[in-house]
Each structure stands twice: as C-alpha cells, then as structure tokens.
Amino acid sequence: MxxxxxxxxxxxxxxxxxxxxxxxxxxxxxxxxxxxxxxxxxxxxxGSVMRRSYRALAEALSGFARIHYSVKANPTAAIIRLFCDEGAGVEIASLGEYRVAQAAGVKPEDILFAGPAKGARELEIVVAGGIGEIHLESLEEIARLTAIAARLNVTVPVSIRVNPVASAQGGAMRMGGKPAPFGFDEETISEVVGKVLSAPQLDLRGVHLFAGTQILDEAVLLAQWRHGIDVAGRVAAIAGQPLKTIDLGGGLGIPYFAGDGQLDLAKLSAGLPGLRQQLKSDPRLADARLVVEPGRFLAxxxxxxxxxxxxxxxxxxxxxxxxxxxxxxxxxxxxxxxxxxxxxxxxxxxxxxxxxxxxxxxxxxxxxxxxxxxxxxxxxxxxxxxxxxxxxxxxxxxxxxxxxxxxxxxxxxxxxxxxxxxxxxxxxxx
Ligand SMILES: Cc1ncc(COP(=O)(O)O)c(C=O)c1O
Missing domain, CATH: 2.40.37.10 (Lyase, Ornithine Decarboxylase; Chain A, domain 1)
Known part of the structure; x- marks a missing residue:
C-alpha cells in the first residue's frame, strides 16, 4: 500500500x-x-495543461466574467502569450510586468495594474504607453496619478481597490478583512470615491477586490464575489454613476497536499446565476464587465x-x-x-x-x-x-x-x- x-x-x-x-x-x-x-x-x-486549466475555468465563468491572467504567478512572455491567445487579459503589479506583457503582445486596454506602492516613474511610463485600468490603492497614489495625468494631458481609467471587511474564510493566505496595505479599507470608501471624483483627470470605472489566495472551496469564492458586487453597488451609489468594471480578484486554489480537494468548477458555475441576478437588480451595475484574475489556478x-x-x-x-x-x-x-x-x-x-x-x-x-x-x-x-x-x-x-x-x-x-x-x-x- x-x-x-x-x-x-x-x-x-x-x-x-x-x-x-x-x-x-x-x-x-x-x-x-x-x-x-x-x-x-x-x-x-x-502549455497544453495551461490551456486545459484556462478553458475549464473560462467555460465555468462563461457569460459572467472575463479572465485576466495574474502575471506575478509566472511572468514568462511565452506563458502570457499563451493565455492571451486563449482570450485572457492580464493583471500586472509592476513596470517590469508591464514590459513583459508588452513584449508578449498584450494590448494596453487588456492590462490592469494593481499593487500597493506604484511609483511615479512606473505610473508615468504605463500611462504614456497605454493601460486598461490603474487600480488605486492609496491617497498618495491618487495625487501622484492626478499630477501625471495633468502633465501628460490625458484622462486615466482607474478603479478603486477595496480591502473588504469580510475575510475570506478558507483562503490559505488572507489578504482582506484585516488591517492590510492593499487597497482602501471598505469603511473609508465614501471619502476615497469623493477624492477620485474630484480629479477630472481620473475616469472612475470600477472597483477591485482581492480577498485571499489558495481558496479551494467554491462557496468561499462565491461569498467573496457576492460581497464584491455588494461593495461595487455601494461605490456606484456614492459616485452616483454606473460602474464599467468589477474586478473580483484571483485566489482560486489548486491541490498541493494529500487530502486537498480540487476547486469544484461545476459548483462554482452553479452559483453564478444568483450573482448575475444581484448585478441585474442594480441598474448601476447591470452593464458592468466582470473580471476574475487568477494566477496559480492557471499556471x-x-x-x-x-x-x-x-x-x-x-x-x-x-x-x-x-x-x-x-x-x-x-x-x-x-x-x-x-x-x-x-x-x-x-x-x-x-x-x-x-x-x-x-x-x-x-x-x-x-x-x-x-x-x-x-x-x-x-x-x-x-x-x-x-x-x-x-x-x-x-x-x-x-x-x-x-x-x-x-x-x-x-x-x-x-x-x-x-x-x-x-x-x-x-x-x-x-
Ligand atoms: C491583486 C492580485 N490579483 C491576483 C493575484 C493572483 O492570486 P492567485 O495566484 O492566488 O490567483 C494576486 C496574488 O497575490 C494579487 O495580489
């Protein structure tokens, strides 16, 4: 035995x-x-195993969300190209990752840029080169990006990254629901929305949440996503405008140890009609584009x-x-x-x-x-x-x-x- x-x-x-x-x-x-x-x-x-993982997830999320590959999981140009060839966008966290994505041929509008300490130089280069969205994570970043946009005379598409109050039970490494340097605490979103709206150079498009990684329980993911949509609804209400994007984060797990289960994609998929209903019931969210940004699960x-x-x-x-x-x-x-x-x-x-x-x-x-x-x-x-x-x-x-x-x-x-x-x-x- x-x-x-x-x-x-x-x-x-x-x-x-x-x-x-x-x-x-x-x-x-x-x-x-x-x-x-x-x-x-x-x-x-x-590569064929990567495509298999991508296709299984894309099928499970079909009609609900677009997949953006989180480049930090494996920032190899050939791997980024493979996922984009399958239809993915990307999520990046640095100028270095932006450059690899560019080298892999990713279109600027398919790149989302998150990360708690984006510097002035990297923001400037990314804004000048073109970017789908920048996910704002601090008041300093709002000021920095506003100044850069004014200097370059452009409007920058942005999202607000929110550190949710509800923690992701079951994630091996929780990044939400506790004090964290990532994003703005959910309790402060009114103030943050006000700051972003007062900068005409910033085009507020949506929200971004990422609550934890290595989640193997689809019920935990669905609960996080439901909470994400709820936060999006509140941001839209405070802003008094519809949202274009809701980025629900990554965190989909894979089995590493004997006894670990596989994430059940059929059950995940079965939970999506409820979330779609939640979106449809809020006219400010009804047309929003949903994003899921896994790294580990795909690579x-x-x-x-x-x-x-x-x-x-x-x-x-x-x-x-x-x-x-x-x-x-x-x-x-x-x-x-x-x-x-x-x-x-x-x-x-x-x-x-x-x-x-x-x-x-x-x-x-x-x-x-x-x-x-x-x-x-x-x-x-x-x-x-x-x-x-x-x-x-x-x-x-x-x-x-x-x-x-x-x-x-x-x-x-x-x-x-x-x-x-x-x-x-x-x-x-x-
Ligand atoms: C903002 C953000 N998105 C996506 C990911 C990818 O997470 P995972 O590989 O668990 O899907 C991470 C990982 O830390 C992250 O910080």
Missing part, C-alpha cells in the same frame, strides 16, 4: 501528464531526456521542478538526498513562502515511476541552511547520486517568487513544451 503522499503525487502526474514504464513524460517526452538535454535544476511547463498545475541528486547521505540514521536545486529556485516548495505549517509539495522520482521498493528520505537543496528542505521523511524509490526528483504543482510562484541570489547558484533552466515544440525560456549557465 503506497503512502498517501505518493499516490497523491502519482494521481496528479497521471491527470496532468503521462506515465509510461519508468518514465514521467511531458509533451510525450520523458522528463529524463529533457533533464539530460537542458540540465538541472529545470522547470518544465506544459500552477502545468509546471514541474526537476532536480538531480548530488549526494545520498545517512546522518545518525536519517537518510538525506541532497539535490542541486531547492529553496533558491522554489521557495514555496520549501514551505517558506508564507506557509504557517510546512508540508511537502507533491514529489516523485520521474525516471523511477515503476519502482516497487521505497525507503524514507529527507530531500534537501544545496543551500547551507536547514530551511532548504523540499520534503521531510518521504517514501521515495531507492535513489542515489545522479537520479532525478520532480516537484509537481510548480508552474506558479516558482523561480520568480524565490530568493535566486541567495548563495549565488545559477538560475535554473526553464522550458515550455507544447505540441511537440519546446521553447527555451532560460538555459542554465554551464
């Missing part, structure tokens, strides 16, 4: 990719071959992080597999990206998928810190130096959410595979 973690990782691998004999295959190529060709550590992203399942074992060591009875990659490339998998309880990401040996024997091992990276641990006392095949280990669910918040400069190892290789085509995103220096 395999331990649950093992079967959980295997189930994920089977549903996203393919297993043939000893090999995990991505895009019909053994991971072993990809690792030999591009070196390790290596992030592999499967996460499609990626794996492959590392090679450099040494297999027993220390005082405990077996360690010491690999060439770790928290400097994949902080989240080491449990150090905001997790309160450290639990192991789904992990497997991609060239030993038919192994029948297993033993307990702790898998660690090359950094000189015990924080650099990828799995704690997991059952793995009997692996030795040169063998590969893969961390699943690694397509979002991987390399770019990690302290890549810590200990000065090279950046990992990264590739995107789709329809037999391999796009090299980055090749690790030799």
């Amino acid at each position: 395999p331990p649950p973690e093992k079967s959980f990782a295997r189930d994920l691998a089977t549903s996203h990719f393919a297993i043939a004999g000893a090999d995990l295959r991505i895009g019909d190529i053994p991971v072993r071959e990809l690792a030999a060709r591009y070196g390790t550590p290596l992030f592999i992203y499967d 996460g399942p499609a990626g794996i992080y492959v590392v090679a074992i450099n040494a297999a060591k027993v220390s005082r009875g405990a077996r360690f597999l010491i690999t060439d990659g770790g928290m400097h490339h994949h902080l989240a998998a080491s449990g150090n990206l905001g997790q309160i309880i450290k639990r192991d990401y789904p992990i497997l040996a991609p060239a030993h998928m038919n192994a029948t024997e297993a033993s307990s091992a702790t898998i660690v990276g090359p950094l000189c810190t015990p924080l650099d641990t990828l799995a704690r006392k997991v059952e793995m095949p009997n692996l030795s130096a040169g063998d590969l280990i893969a961390v699943l669910q690694s397509g979002a918040y991987g390399r770019t959410a990690s302290p890549v400069g810590f200990l000065s190892h090279p950046l990992p290789s990264e590739i995107l595979i789709e329809d037999g085509k391999i796009e090299v995103i980055h090749l690790k220096e030799a």
Whole structure:
C-alpha cells in the first residue's frame, strides 16, 4: 500500500501528464531526456495543461466574467502569450510586468495594474504607453496619478481597490478583512470615491477586490464575489454613476497536499446565476464587465521542478538526498513562502515511476541552511547520486517568487513544451 503522499503525487502526474514504464513524460517526452538535454535544476511547463486549466475555468465563468491572467504567478512572455491567445487579459503589479506583457503582445486596454506602492516613474511610463485600468490603492497614489495625468494631458481609467471587511474564510493566505496595505479599507470608501471624483483627470470605472489566495472551496469564492458586487453597488451609489468594471480578484486554489480537494468548477458555475441576478437588480451595475484574475489556478498545475541528486547521505540514521536545486529556485516548495505549517509539495522520482521498493528520505537543496528542505521523511524509490526528483504543482510562484541570489547558484533552466515544440525560456549557465 503506497503512502498517501505518493499516490497523491502519482494521481496528479497521471491527470496532468503521462506515465509510461519508468518514465514521467511531458509533451510525450520523458522528463529524463529533457533533464539530460537542458540540465538541472529545470522547470518544465506544459502549455497544453495551461490551456486545459484556462478553458475549464473560462467555460465555468462563461457569460459572467472575463479572465485576466495574474502575471506575478509566472511572468514568462511565452506563458502570457499563451493565455492571451486563449482570450485572457492580464493583471500586472509592476513596470517590469508591464514590459513583459508588452513584449508578449498584450494590448494596453487588456492590462490592469494593481499593487500597493506604484511609483511615479512606473505610473508615468504605463500611462504614456497605454493601460486598461490603474487600480488605486492609496491617497498618495491618487495625487501622484492626478499630477501625471495633468502633465501628460490625458484622462486615466482607474478603479478603486477595496480591502473588504469580510475575510475570506478558507483562503490559505488572507489578504482582506484585516488591517492590510492593499487597497482602501471598505469603511473609508465614501471619502476615497469623493477624492477620485474630484480629479477630472481620473475616469472612475470600477472597483477591485482581492480577498485571499489558495481558496479551494467554491462557496468561499462565491461569498467573496457576492460581497464584491455588494461593495461595487455601494461605490456606484456614492459616485452616483454606473460602474464599467468589477474586478473580483484571483485566489482560486489548486491541490498541493494529500487530502486537498480540487476547486469544484461545476459548483462554482452553479452559483453564478444568483450573482448575475444581484448585478441585474442594480441598474448601476447591470452593464458592468466582470473580471476574475487568477494566477496559480492557471499556471500552477502545468509546471514541474526537476532536480538531480548530488549526494545520498545517512546522518545518525536519517537518510538525506541532497539535490542541486531547492529553496533558491522554489521557495514555496520549501514551505517558506508564507506557509504557517510546512508540508511537502507533491514529489516523485520521474525516471523511477515503476519502482516497487521505497525507503524514507529527507530531500534537501544545496543551500547551507536547514530551511532548504523540499520534503521531510518521504517514501521515495531507492535513489542515489545522479537520479532525478520532480516537484509537481510548480508552474506558479516558482523561480520568480524565490530568493535566486541567495548563495549565488545559477538560475535554473526553464522550458515550455507544447505540441511537440519546446521553447527555451532560460538555459542554465554551464
Ligand atoms: C491583486 C492580485 N490579483 C491576483 C493575484 C493572483 O492570486 P492567485 O495566484 O492566488 O490567483 C494576486 C496574488 O497575490 C494579487 O495580489
């Protein structure tokens, strides 16, 4: 009987990719071959899995909301292009992300810009280059943007980001309902609406809420969205004008640990007629365009992080597999990206998928810190130096959410595979 973690990782691998004999295959190529060709550590992203996630969500939200890919999850131009090709817009949080979106060919009107500390220079460049909406998050930002718009003699489309009073129960990392630097507290919206309306250079289009990430319960999402529409109604009433957009945020979760469920898209979809009714009943919201801006849900399942074992060591009875990659490339998998309880990401040996024997091992990276641990006392095949280990669910918040400069190892290789085509995103220096 395999331990649950093992079967959980295997189930994920089977549903996203393919297993043939000893090999995990991505895009019909053994991971072993990809690792030999591009070196390790290596992030592999499967474009067809990304499209599958996008299409499933787009179908569930059909006629309700447009999807904007949250670029911070994986700011790779080829991945942004893939989602936009499917019909998505994007949500960005910096000038750097704006530039990648531009390089990926995203139209300015399809870009929404949120973030709690947008600087004058980045605002100016984005306004001059064209932007769908800027989501205002502080009084200073309102003043800064008004001055820039006046200087450039343009009107800037804006939304008010609201930090909601109701917290998102069930989200692993709550960002709403408590003191937060993100957006304006819901209790203060009258004052904020007044400030925005008093600046003729700002065109108030809507509201934006983002209450938390890694939400696996569709009822929690629907409750947040209902609350978002309620806030939108109040903003429209205070402003005395209809809203053009309501951005309900991202936060759609994916399973990382044995026992985690999948977000039930059918149930999510079944809850939308009620929200549509809520929108229709308010003439100021009836024509608003709804936006949902997930990152993790779209990119996460499609990626794996492959590392090679450099040494297999027993220390005082405990077996360690010491690999060439770790928290400097994949902080989240080491449990150090905001997790309160450290639990192991789904992990497997991609060239030993038919192994029948297993033993307990702790898998660690090359950094000189015990924080650099990828799995704690997991059952793995009997692996030795040169063998590969893969961390699943690694397509979002991987390399770019990690302290890549810590200990000065090279950046990992990264590739995107789709329809037999391999796009090299980055090749690790030799
Ligand atoms: C404003 C905003 N939108 C979208 C996202 C994407 O969240 P997720 O990847 O959980 O969908 C984030 C993540 O922090 C965010 O801050």
